[in-house]
Amino acid sequence: MAELTLATLAAQAFTGLVLGMILVLLAIGLSLIFGLMTVVNFAHGSLYMLGAYLGFFLIGYTKSFWLALVVAPLLVGALGFGIERFLVRPLYGRSIDDPLLLTFGLSLVMVETVRLIWGKIGLTLDPPRELAGAVNLGFTYFPLYRLFVIGVTVVVLVALFVFLEKTNVGLIIRAGSRDPLMVKALGFDLGRVWLLVFGIGTALAGLAGILAGPMRGVYAEMGVTIIIESFVVVVVGGMGSLVGAIVAGIAIGEVVSLTTLFAPKFAEIMVFIVMALVLLVRPSGLFGESGLME
Amino acid sequence: MNRRAFLATTAAGAAVAAFPAILKAQGGDTIKVGFPGPTTGPFGALAKDQQQGASVAMEEINAKGGILGRRLEILFRDDQLKPAVGAQRTKELIENERCEFIVGGLAAHVQMAINEQTKKAGKLFISVSQSDEITARPDWGPLTFHEALNPTITSRAVGNWLAQNLGKKWWILYADYAWGKQNNAVLTEVLKRQGGVLLGSTPYPLGNPEFSAHLPKILAAKPEVLVTMTPGADNIAFLKQAISFGMKKEMKIAQPLHWLPQLKEGGPDLYADIYAGINFSWQLEDAIPEAKNYVALYRKKHNEPPGDYSAYAYSAIHEVARGITLAKVVNSDAVASALIANPVYNHYKGKQWWRACDHKAFQDLWIVKGRERSKMKGEWDFVDIVQKVAASEELDRSCKEKGFV
Numbered sequence: 231m232a233e234l235t236l237a238t239l240a241a242q243a244f245t246g247l248v249l250g251m252i253l254v255l256l257a258i259g260l261s262l263i264f265g266l267m268t269v270v271n272f273a274h275g276s277l278y279m280l281g282a283y284l285g286f287f288l289i290g291y292t293k294s295f296w297l298a299l300v301v302a303p304l305l306v307g308a309l310g311f312g313i314e315r316f317l318v319r320p321l322y323g324r325s326i327d328d329p330l331l332l333t334f335g336l337s338l339v340m341v342e343t344v345r346l347i348w349g350k351i352g353l354t355l356d357p358p359r360e361l362a363g364a365v366n367l368g369f370t371y372f373p374l375y376r377l378f379v380i381g382v383t384v385v386v387l388v389a390l391f392v393f394l395e396k397t398n399v400g401l402i403i404r405a406g407s408r409d410p411l412m413v414k415a416l417g418f419d420l421g422r423v424w425l426l427v428f429g430i431g432t433a434l435a436g437l438a439g440i441l442a443g444p445m446r447g448v449y450a451e452m453g454v455t456i457i458i459e460s461f462v463v464v465v466v467g468g469m470g471s472l473v474g475a476i477v478a479g480i481a482i483g484e485v486v487s488l489t490t491l492f493a494p495k496f497a498e499i500m501v502f503i504v505m506a507l508v509l510l511v512r513p514s515g516l517f518g519e520s521g522l523m524e
Numbered sequence: 525m526n527r528r529a530f531l532a533t534t535a536a537g538a539a540v541a542a543f544p545a546i547l548k549a550q551g552g553d554t555i556k557v558g559f560p561g562p563t564t565g566p567f568g569a570l571a572k573d574q575q576q577g578a579s580v581a582m583e584e585i586n587a588k589g590g591i592l593g594r595r596l597e598i599l600f601r602d603d604q605l606k607p608a609v610g611a612q613r614t615k616e617l618i619e620n621e622r623c624e625f626i627v628g629g630l631a632a633h634v635q636m637a638i639n640e641q642t643k644k645a646g647k648l649f650i651s652v653s654q655s656d657e658i659t660a661r662p663d664w665g666p667l668t669f670h671e672a673l674n675p676t677i678t679s680r681a682v683g684n685w686l687a688q689n690l691g692k693k694w695w696i697l698y699a700d701y702a703w704g705k706q707n708n709a710v711l712t713e714v715l716k717r718q719g720g721v722l723l724g725s726t727p728y729p730l731g732n733p734e735f736s737a738h739l740p741k742i743l744a745a746k747p748e749v750l751v752t753m754t755p756g757a758d759n760i761a762f763l764k765q766a767i768s769f770g771m772k773k774e775m776k777i778a779q780p781l782h783w784l785p786q787l788k789e790g791g792p793d794l795y796a797d798i799y800a801g802i803n804f805s806w807q808l809e810d811a812i813p814e815a816k817n818y819v820a821l822y823r824k825k826h827n828e829p830p831g832d833y834s835a836y837a838y839s840a841i842h843e844v845a846r847g848i849t850l851a852k853v854v855n856s857d858a859v860a861s862a863l864i865a866n867p868v869y870n871h872y873k874g875k876q877w878w879r880a881c882d883h884k885a886f887q888d889l890w891i892v893k894g895r896e897r898s899k900m901k902g903e904w905d906f907v908d909i910v911q912k913v914a915a916s917e918e919l920d921r922s923c924k925e926k927g928f929v
């Protein structure tokens with residue numbers, strides 16, 4: 231065992247932050263969609279995977295990582311529009327299980343489709359030249375690309391916050407998740423809001439995918455494990471709570487990272503232990519309101 | 525119906541009725557070898573490479589007139605990397621297709637399942653991928669042969685070389701399952717015997733794409749060599765992250781094996797300067813005449829150079845043929861006895877031999893190092909051959925250690 235120093239701890243905390251950022255992006259999308267539509271979107275992991283594959287395709291096609299970083303999430307968001315409008319919408323008003331089963335099936339279809347198109351062997355995605363290499367943070371070397379991932383996530387979160395809190399559309403979304411009937415009675419077209427929110431949520435999954443690609447590789451099953459961790463984050467943070475998703479995402483990232491430092495064998499299981507403990511103390515999660523799931 | 529029409533009809537009918545018999549007679553003339561392997565699934569590329577190596581051997585043998593005047597036929601089956609499916613396919617190959625010999629298997633647990641079936645049916649099985657157990661009691665059987673290297677031999681050879689040449693302060697990172705743990709145990713023992721220091725040894729869950737949480741403490745510990753067991757897709761994810769953390773500059777990185785399909789997938793930017801062991805690399809064609817022959821045949825048929833695992837399959841098919849020729853009869857027991865009575869062979873990379881007690885094949889292996897992109901000659905030139913490790917029974921566990929008295 232290496233000597234435990236403040237520098238090691240700081241480096242470990244930093245890697246945990248990056249793990250957390252990807253989880254936050256996924257969990258926010260899940261939470262937005264659940265908060266407004268009470269749809270548990272199981273296809274989220276596959277949309278994350280699709281973001282990475284579309285990113286790979288676009289980089290090959292346009293030779294520009296930056297363009298792909300913008301366009302791939304938009305394409306995934308557009309697909310999200312289609313999923314909401316034509317597949318999920320007919321199921322509103324039915325049991326919460328119906329859209330869950332639908333999106334679960336959809337995720338299997340997407341994985342198989344990607345295998346058909348791009349093959350079973352994974353692909354490698356490189357970070358852009360400008361972001362290759364590591365920087366010296368004083369206490370450790372840290373990959374520039376990972377710092378970039380932190381930066382992008384913060385920018386997206388701030389933008390999302392401004393959108394939800396300071397714009398009229400954001401106001402309608404927030405109102406819609408509190409009391410959809412009242413919002414409808416006031417004459418707003420909730421159908422368009424649903425479409426928009428589903429699109430934003432899925433686009434965030436796509437963004438997480440293309441951001442994760444250069445770090446972890448691109449393969450058809452990449453969404454399978456991360457979707458479970460993302461649901462844990464949503465549950466720990468509180469179903470439907472955006473602040474909860476952010477806090478819990480970072481917390482889970484740090485839990486994984488720090489457990490890896492001290493007891494690597496337990497890093498995986500620790501995530502679920504934390505979830506169990508949080509649920510014991512706060513059954514609705516850290517920032518959740520009770521009653522949403524009933 | 526006139527006489528002519530009657531004759532024509534009955535003649536056609538007789539021909540149809542006789543046709544299966546004709547087919548059967550032809551089938552009886554060929555010598556059938558069953559070959560299960562995981563052509564679908566995460567090891568698909570390696571399994572395909574193995575099949576291609578086996579096909580090259582089959583065509584080479586048949587072009588020279590077959591064995592005892594009969595053609596050799598290989599029946600490939602997909603075992604889906606699942607022990608139950610491997611067992612089922614093997615049973616079908618033996619019972620329905622009447623295969624007298626089985627060659628194949630990729631991944632230790634599927635080999636075991638195949639081996640159980642061949643043991644039960646009394647058929648010869650030559651395993652062509654890594655496993656320590658397959659040549660040890662209780663899994664081994666009198667008709668079980670093992671052509672591939674195993675974790676003990678590979679990690680002892682690679683570990684010794686690393687300690688003697690790159691440094692004796694190590695960190696080991698390994699996937700937390702059988703293959704990873706076995707290699708970790710062997711490497712730890714090797715380092716101890718070499719008088720080295722193990723700064724740390726960390727397991728991670730197999731199939732995990734994220735290694736960053738492991739890296740800062742390894743960087744802080746400053747090992748001279750980082751040895752990793754990160755199979756399959758993990759290998760590429762790990763190297764990507766290790767490189768992005770600047771680790772290639774801070775320490776030497778090594779792993780027990782390089783696989784050609786994986787080198788192709790990851791490319792030289794990932795694999796440059798990564799050390800590993802390998803049972804065969806096509807560049808050996810410059811130094812070894814048998815290698816030159818094999819690589820040329822393989823290139824001609826498949827338009828690309830052979831990978832390391834294809835060579836195991838190529839050699840194993842040739843051993844079946846050699847055994848039958850020696851025994852002069854298509855029978856598993858006779859072939860097994862003939863091979864053990866004449867244990868020395870050489871099909872693709874120099875002298876190999878079967879050890880009598882456990883039917884383990886002993887063979888040379890090589891230490892290789894990933895090449896930089898700028899130094900590659902052609903798209904498949906991924907490694908520099910650094911050193912040959914000569915075949916030696918000392919590198920494996922002894923007959924006694926494996927449970928043979």
